[in-house]
Amino acid sequence: xxxxxxxxxxxxxxxxxxxxxxxxxxxxxxxxxxxxxxxxxxxxxxxxxxxxxxxxxxxxxxxxxxxxxxxxxxxxxxxxxxxxxxxxxxxxxxxxxxxxxxxxxxxxxxxxxxxxxxxxxxxxxxxxxxxxxxxxxxxxxxxxxxxxxxxxxxxxxxxxxxxxxxxxxxxxxxxxxxxxxxxxxxxxxxxxxxxxxxxxxxxxxxxxxxxxxxxxxxxxxxxxxxxxxxxxxxxxxxxxxxxxxxxxxxxxxxxxxxxxxxxxxxxxxxxxxxxxxxxxxxxxxxxxxxxxxxxxxxxxxxxxxxxxxxxxxxxxxxxxxxxxxxxxxxxxxxxxxx
Amino acid sequence: xxxxxxxxxxxxxxxxxxxxxxxxxxxxxxxxxxxxxxxxxxxxxxxxxxxxxxxxxxxxxxxxxxxxxxxxxxxxxxxxxxxxxxxxxxxxxxxxxxxxxxxxxxxxxxxxxxxxxxxxxxxxxxxxxxxxxxxxxxxxxxxxxxxxxxxxxxxxxxxxxxxxxxxxxxxxxxxxxxxxxxxxxxxxxxxxxxxxxxxxxxxxxxxxxxxxxxxxxxxxxxxxxxxxxxxxxxxxxxxxxxxxxxxxxxxxxxxxxxxxxxxxxxxxxxxxxxxxxxxxxxxxxxxx
Numbered sequence: 001x002x003x004x005x006x007x008x009x010x011x012x013x014x015x016x017x018x019x020x021x022x023x024x025x026x027x028x029x030x031x032x033x034x035x036x037x038x039x040x041x042x043x044x045x046x047x048x049x050x051x052x053x054x055x056x057x058x059x060x061x062x063x064x065x066x067x068x069x070x071x072x073x074x075x076x077x078x079x080x081x082x083x084x085x086x087x088x089x090x091x092x093x094x095x096x097x098x099x100x101x102x103x104x105x106x107x108x109x110x111x112x113x114x115x116x117x118x119x120x121x122x123x124x125x126x127x128x129x130x131x132x133x134x135x136x137x138x139x140x141x142x143x144x145x146x147x148x149x150x151x152x153x154x155x156x157x158x159x160x161x162x163x164x165x166x167x168x169x170x171x172x173x174x175x176x177x178x179x180x181x182x183x184x185x186x187x188x189x190x191x192x193x194x195x196x197x198x199x200x201x202x203x204x205x206x207x208x209x210x211x212x213x214x215x216x217x218x219x220x221x222x223x224x225x226x227x228x229x230x231x232x233x234x235x236x237x238x239x240x241x242x243x244x245x246x247x248x249x250x251x252x253x254x255x256x257x258x259x260x261x262x263x264x265x266x267x268x269x270x271x272x273x274x275x276x277x278x279x280x281x282x283x284x285x286x287x288x289x290x291x292x293x294x295x296x297x298x299x300x301x302x303x304x305x306x307x308x309x310x311x312x313x314x315x316x317x318x319x320x321x322x323x324x325x326x327x328x329x330x331x332x333x334x335x336x337x338x
Numbered sequence: 339x340x341x342x343x344x345x346x347x348x349x350x351x352x353x354x355x356x357x358x359x360x361x362x363x364x365x366x367x368x369x370x371x372x373x374x375x376x377x378x379x380x381x382x383x384x385x386x387x388x389x390x391x392x393x394x395x396x397x398x399x400x401x402x403x404x405x406x407x408x409x410x411x412x413x414x415x416x417x418x419x420x421x422x423x424x425x426x427x428x429x430x431x432x433x434x435x436x437x438x439x440x441x442x443x444x445x446x447x448x449x450x451x452x453x454x455x456x457x458x459x460x461x462x463x464x465x466x467x468x469x470x471x472x473x474x475x476x477x478x479x480x481x482x483x484x485x486x487x488x489x490x491x492x493x494x495x496x497x498x499x500x501x502x503x504x505x506x507x508x509x510x511x512x513x514x515x516x517x518x519x520x521x522x523x524x525x526x527x528x529x530x531x532x533x534x535x536x537x538x539x540x541x542x543x544x545x546x547x548x549x550x551x552x553x554x555x556x557x558x559x560x561x562x563x564x565x566x567x568x569x570x571x572x573x574x575x576x577x578x579x580x581x582x583x584x585x586x587x588x589x590x591x592x593x594x595x596x597x598x599x600x601x602x603x604x605x606x607x608x609x610x611x612x613x614x615x616x617x618x619x620x621x622x623x624x625x626x
Contacts, residue, residue, distance in 0.1 A: 134347070134348055135345030135346070135347065135355055139345075140343070140355070141345055141355045141356075142355050142356055142534070142552065142553070142556050143534070143544055143549075143552070144544070145348065147542075147544070148544050148545065149545070161536070162443070162445060162535075162536075163445065163534070163535055201441070204443035204445065205441045205442060205443055206436075206441045308536075
């Protein structure tokens with residue numbers, strides 16, 4: 001049977017110009033609606049005809065969802081703010097450089113111009129079995145094609161795999177978790193605000209979603225408290241092609257130091273599991289200890305405890321161990337000449 | 339609305355992947371409808387037969403030497419029942435709550451409860467086969483004859499009253515048979531499905547069977563699973579019905595009153611110790 005590619009199925013395009021209208025449309029159409037932000041994840045699904053929504057709600061005309069505002073408590077970033085704006089914003093660069101670094105490492109300049117912060121944290125996994133439309137667990141089936149003896153799973157999970165071994169591909173997500181960001185979600189019950197780490201779900205809780213967003217929900221804003229403004233940040237992303245690729249792994253840390261002793265710390269990694277992981281055990285271990293190579297080494301070992309490699313991704317264990325170590329000690333990666 | 343979900347696997351084969359989850363609601367509503375209809379039937383239409391049963395008095399010889407409390411379920415049998423019941427509730431909640439929107443980490447609890455159920459059922463098979471009266475739970479010729487009489491009377495035909503039941507009434511025996519079939523189905527398929535998840539007990543091997551076999555296994559597991567929704571509703575309903583409470587209580591304390599025994603059971607079909615020497619041996623075995 002021929003597979004039609006690059007021709008999107010017919011759908012009704014709805015273009016609200018306010019959050020209220022957008023939310024009303026999403027509530028009205030429920031599971032039939034598809035939320036279109038920058039379109040970089042959406043158009044793959046639609047062109048490959050894997051997803052065939054009846055209605056697409058295009059948020060590009062909702063100005064309320066765009067822009068970065070400084071508040072008394074930190075920053076408010078509209079979910080439709082582009083990654084380029086996030087990466088280049090002066091306040092973010094100055095006070096919350098971790099997010100700026102993460103956003104700047106997403107894909108290519110063209111994609112960052114189009115892609116949004118809300119879209120980057122809400123995008124679906126890149127597992128090719130799933131995205132090819134096979135009836136895997138994540139698609140509602142009863143098997144994980146990647147977690148088989150011959151499955152191509154080099155990019156897949158080493159931690160918290162529960163039937164599905166797909167990983168979350170977001171670069172900004174771990175940075176937002178490290179910055180203790182809050183996500184504002186509009187739903188039929190009103191607005192609720194959740195911690196960044198609680199925005200994401202693993203397959204143990206919901207195997208068909210990467211986030212808590214349900215039909216009718218709309219991510220409107222990402223709020224960054226001033227708690228970690230000006231802290232010592234570290235972000236590193238490892239990918240196959242440094243010019244443009246999803247992360248094999250990335251790490252984000254925020255440290256507050258007294259001399260060389262770690263007062264407070266938040267660390268998150270992504271690409272290791274279906275949700276970005278905040279490493280609470282590592283944080284507890286590092287807190288109060290000197291920021292040394294020994295501390296980083298021990299933290300790295302702690303971070304990968306319980307990791308279970310698949311057939312082709314065992315390299316992720318030492319990689320994650322070293323990234324966590326570097327996120328504590330602050331040793332930067334080798335800079336590539338561009 | 340279909341009863342199965344189908345998909346095309348990477349080899350182009352169209353395979354079933356699981357039951358349609360709407361069957362959960364069918365089973366739930368079916369169970370609730372059953373109990374409502376049964377309760378109405380018993381309250382308004384079956385009264386005459388209940389009264390008829392009361393007036394059939396046991397012969398004085400059959401009641402001689404009966405203890406005040408009639409032993410019905412041994413401690414081992416009761417422990418099995420409640421462990422199996424606990425496992426069944428865990429299995430039902432962990433299987434179906436996530437399907438109706440209550441998200442939690444259910445897989446681990448599910449297979450652990452499944453192992454408990456499997457172990458308890460294995461124990462029950464051995465216990466019932468070698469230490470209890472194995473045939474007491476299976477319908478016999480008298481049950482079939484009495485079942486026919488019940489149906490005829492229910493249809494208004496003038497046939498004699500059926501006899502009182504043996505240790506287990508015919509509906510209890512039929513329920514046991516259905517539960518056994520569903521139970522063996524979920525256990526057999528569930529054990530194989532453990533090869534699909536990481537349990538630390540069985541080596542993970544999703545290629546143990548082909549996609550079609552796996553799909554049919556998931557379908558059978560699902561059908562028997564939703565069947566247990568209805569079966570559990572029916573079981574709990576009968577357990578809390580006032581006329582069945584002495585039976586329910588016997589599953590806790592192990593005994594039932596002599597009066598209830600004589601009113602509901604035929605001493606010649608369920609012989610309890612305290613009667614003839616041979617009957618005593620049978621009764622002890624039967625009541626253990």
